[in-house]
Amino acid sequence: xxxxxxxxxxxxxxxxxxxxxxxxxxxxxxxxxxxxxxxxxxxxxxxxxxxxxxxxxxxxxxxxxxxxxxxxxxxxxxxxxxxxxxxxxxxxxxxxxxxxxxxxxxxxxxxxxxxxxxxxxxxxxxxxxxxxxxxxxxxxxxxxxxxxxxxxxxxxxxxxxxxxxxxxxxxxxxxxxxxxxxxxxxxxxxxxxxxxxxxxxxxxxxxxxxxxxxxxxxxxxxxxxxxxxxxxxxxxxxxxxxxxxxxxxxxxxxxxxxxxxxxxx
Amino acid sequence: xxxxxxxxxxxxxxxxxxxxxxxxxxxxxxxxxxxxxxxxxxxxxxxxxxxxxxxxxxxxxxxxxxxxxxxxxxxxxxxxxxxxxxxxxxxxxxxxxxxxxxxxxxxxxxxxxxxxxxxxxxxxxxxxxxxxxxxxxxxxxxxxxxxxxxxxxxxxxxxxxxxxxxxxxxxxxxxxxxxxxxxxxxxxxxxxxxxxxxxxxxxxxxxxxxxxxxxxxxxxxxxxxxxxxxxxxxxxxxxxxxxxxxxxxxxxxxxxxxxxxxxxx
Amino acid sequence: xxxxxxxxxxxxxxxxxxxxxxxxxxxxxxxxxxxxxxxxxxxxxxxxxxxxxxxxxxxxxxxxxxxxxxxxxxxxxxxxxxxxxxxxxxxxxxxxxxxxxxxxxxxxxxxxxxxxxxxxxxxxxxxxxxxxxxxxxxxxxxxxxxxxxxxxxxxxxxxxxxxxxxxxxxxxxxxxxxxxxxxxxxxxxxxxxxxxxxxxxxxxxxxxxxxxxxxxxxxxxxxxxxxxxxxxxxxxxxxxxxxxxxxxxxxxxxxxxxxxxxxxx
Numbered sequence: 066x067x068x069x070x071x072x073x074x075x076x077x078x079x080x081x082x083x084x085x086x087x088x089x090x091x092x093x094x095x096x097x098x099x100x101x102x103x104x105x106x107x108x109x110x111x112x113x114x115x116x117x118x119x120x121x122x123x124x125x126x127x128x129x130x131x132x133x134x135x136x137x138x139x140x141x142x143x144x145x146x147x148x149x150x151x152x153x154x155x156x157x158x159x160x161x162x163x164x165x166x167x168x169x170x171x172x173x174x175x176x177x178x179x180x181x182x183x184x185x186x187x188x189x190x191x192x193x194x195x196x197x198x199x200x201x202x203x204x205x206x207x208x209x210x211x212x213x214x215x216x217x218x219x220x221x222x223x224x225x226x227x228x229x230x231x232x233x234x235x236x237x238x239x240x241x242x243x244x245x246x247x248x249x250x251x252x253x254x255x256x257x258x259x260x261x262x263x264x265x266x267x268x269x270x271x272x273x274x275x276x277x278x279x280x281x282x283x284x285x286x287x288x289x290x291x292x293x294x295x296x297x298x299x300x301x302x303x304x305x306x307x308x309x310x311x312x313x314x315x316x317x318x319x320x321x322x323x324x325x326x327x328x329x330x
Numbered sequence: 331x332x333x334x335x336x337x338x339x340x341x342x343x344x345x346x347x348x349x350x351x352x353x354x355x356x357x358x359x360x361x362x363x364x365x366x367x368x369x370x371x372x373x374x375x376x377x378x379x380x381x382x383x384x385x386x387x388x389x390x391x392x393x394x395x396x397x398x399x400x401x402x403x404x405x406x407x408x409x410x411x412x413x414x415x416x417x418x419x420x421x422x423x424x425x426x427x428x429x430x431x432x433x434x435x436x437x438x439x440x441x442x443x444x445x446x447x448x449x450x451x452x453x454x455x456x457x458x459x460x461x462x463x464x465x466x467x468x469x470x471x472x473x474x475x476x477x478x479x480x481x482x483x484x485x486x487x488x489x490x491x492x493x494x495x496x497x498x499x500x501x502x503x504x505x506x507x508x509x510x511x512x513x514x515x516x517x518x519x520x521x522x523x524x525x526x527x528x529x530x531x532x533x534x535x536x537x538x539x540x541x542x543x544x545x546x547x548x549x550x551x552x553x554x555x556x557x558x559x560x561x562x563x564x565x566x567x568x569x570x571x572x573x574x575x576x577x578x579x580x581x582x583x584x585x586x587x588x589x590x591x592x593x594x595x
Numbered sequence: 596x597x598x599x600x601x602x603x604x605x606x607x608x609x610x611x612x613x614x615x616x617x618x619x620x621x622x623x624x625x626x627x628x629x630x631x632x633x634x635x636x637x638x639x640x641x642x643x644x645x646x647x648x649x650x651x652x653x654x655x656x657x658x659x660x661x662x663x664x665x666x667x668x669x670x671x672x673x674x675x676x677x678x679x680x681x682x683x684x685x686x687x688x689x690x691x692x693x694x695x696x697x698x699x700x701x702x703x704x705x706x707x708x709x710x711x712x713x714x715x716x717x718x719x720x721x722x723x724x725x726x727x728x729x730x731x732x733x734x735x736x737x738x739x740x741x742x743x744x745x746x747x748x749x750x751x752x753x754x755x756x757x758x759x760x761x762x763x764x765x766x767x768x769x770x771x772x773x774x775x776x777x778x779x780x781x782x783x784x785x786x787x788x789x790x791x792x793x794x795x796x797x798x799x800x801x802x803x804x805x806x807x808x809x810x811x812x813x814x815x816x817x818x819x820x821x822x823x824x825x826x827x828x829x830x831x832x833x834x835x836x837x838x839x840x841x842x843x844x845x846x847x848x849x850x851x852x853x854x855x856x857x858x859x860x
Contacts, residue, residue, distance in 0.1 A: 099631065263634035
């Protein structure tokens with residue numbers, strides 16, 4: 066079934082309100098480029114980020130977190146061990162983990178590593194079209210961290226990947242598509258400016274982790290995170306700001322939306 | 331003795347002016363989330379930050395820095411060696427070092443490691459209430475990087491820790507408490523928004539390092555750094571900005587306060 | 596020959612327009628402090644940044660990038676291997692790479708390492724005066740990451756270094772000097788505020804990489820990057836903003852200049 070979701074649907078602010086109320090501890094294994102922005106996005110909506118990424122602590126910490134994010138951006142030998150341990154521990158202890166396979170398909174090493182992580186049962190894979198097609202084995206590959214395909218081109222691959230892995234797959238793009246292998250939820254909106262600052266896709270992955278921590282319907286939680294992010298992006302882009310102002314405004318909008326959601330009955 | 335300190339006390343802008351005049355080189359071993367914000371906070375007040383965090387250079391670099399910051403946020407095998415060497419070298423060469431034991435008590439490994447570092451004579455421990463209580467052996471522990479206790483609950487633990495280690499302990503919270511084990515200085519003010527962006531506690535630790543680099547009275551220097559940071563936070567929060575705007579305004583306020591301090595007689 | 600270059604010269608926006616049109620993939624091996632700002636500067640002008648800094652992938656990735664940046668800011672054992680491999684691979688595959696030898700001369704280890712990298716044929720060395728003089732063997736050394744000398748004092752060292760290594764050398768300062776060992780291009784402008792936020796020099800190094808990726812005249816490309824950055828800094832400083840606002844405005848100005856350049860015939 067095909068449906069659409071937006072901020073106007075009551076379920077979206079409802080999940081956001083849950084995040085603010087329960088302040089889920091989100092264990093982020095992410096990259097050096099986006100770590101600060103990711104933490105600020107999570108804090109803006111009331112979640113509690115913690116970046117623990119060493120080989121000794123990541124496994125144990127995943128078992129006490131409400132959700133875990135694994136983002137392959139800037140791999141290192143130690144981070145790879147930490148990621149593997151965190152994903153394993155999260156799965157074993159029933160904590161949902163979100164997989165953001167940055168640049169998979171573009172480099173052999175991370176493609177192999179991504180395959181290993183994919184076997185550890187992520188609750189959600191959030192990626193761009195090229196990355197989703199690569200994981201699904203459709204053979205496409207990106208250029209660096211950017212997608213060479215549009216999100217709609219990856220819908221079939223996303224459905225296939227979701228079915229094969231029993232997870233939700235979110236394809237980010239001008240329109241986001243979120244699927245559990247059966248239903249596809251379309252999330253429109255956003256702004257071209259979201260591609261002109263770094264870390265928006267990565268931060269969305271973290272937001273998804275916060276949302277699946279508080280909402281058991283993983284398809285809804287993931288699509289709601291997309292809807293919140295796209296709405297914030299659209300609002301922040303309203304006056305056609307430059308990229309610096311836009312990044313600041315995006316955090317402000319997320320904060321304002323979280324405040325608004327907290328006042329819902 | 332119990333006292334209060336604020337920006338209105340002449341001694342606070344006086345220390346800030348010293349920072350601007352002497353531009354102390356602050357060697358920061360900190361985490362990937364807050365490194366940029368920390369550097370910008372130090373630059374805003376006229377200090378000179380340098381992040382050297384590898385195992386080979388950290389020891390030698392600590393001996394030429396004016397002060398050293400060790401923040402446990404994102405540990406790694408190599409950073410741990412670097413932190414140990416920098417703290418040792420700083421102590422041996424008479425350079426004050428500031429210890430920010432992020433999330434100590436919440437994870438076994440860093441709790442052990444923090445104990446080792448604590449034996450290397452930090453001039454100041456800056457931490458939240460849960461972390462101070464954990465270091466003092468009061469048995470409390472935080473949740474991820476956030477405190478589960480209010481700062482006033484940790485005053486006794488802070489005094490005990492300061493006495494046992496011969497250092498100054500600063501507990502951050504809605505009110506900051508700074509003690510050398512005998513006197514307790516209370517610093518009020520700030521804003522709830524300081525907890526809604528990442529890195530404010532970590533950046534305060536760096537500011538403390540810059541202040542102890544230029545002022546030999548460690549209790550005063552530490553409390554003055556708290557007062558400067560709280561005043562900047564309060565001013566930046568004045569128009570109830572969103573978190574993005576607040577982070578920008580915080581740096582602006584610190585810059586303006588440094589400029590104002592530099593014009594003092 | 597001595598000449599000047601500024602945004603008013605048609606060749607400067609012309610190179611900037613090329614960046615926007617060709618969106619060069621810039622492989623950045625940089626430091627944890629400036630990674631986000633560097634990525635945002637590249638995105639603001641339409642380039643495509645990718646930070647791959649592990650020992651396994653950096654070599655292969657350098658061969659598919661349009662240009663490579665190696666910045667020594669926060670070295671680690673693994674990053675050093677990655678940097679060496681990326682620089683080697685870039686040179687072997689005819690990709691220009693830009694060398695930013697942060698704090699060379701101030702620490703023995705990185706001075707030795709910088710010497711090894713210098714032998715791998717960078718297209719451009721971008722550094723402050725102290726760093727250029729250290730690389731040229733003039734014996735000067737900085738204090739931490741800051742220069743103790745003014746840029747004009749390093750012109751002779753820059754010419755010598757450029758001749759000895761067959762590369763372009765850019766000395767950053769109140770005035771930037773760019774030389775291929777024969778001609779010297781002077782780029783004035785900018786703002787004192789560029790030294791009051793972190794990462795401006797590092798981000799300029801990345802901008803140089805994007806520019807040499809699209810313009811074969813390396814001297815022109817490097818000086819044009821300086822001119823774009825100085826013009827953006829000057830514009831962002833116009834209303835004497837605080838450092839937080841300045842950092843945001845700098846990205847906005849770069850975005851606006853890229854937009855303006857894209858509309859040139």
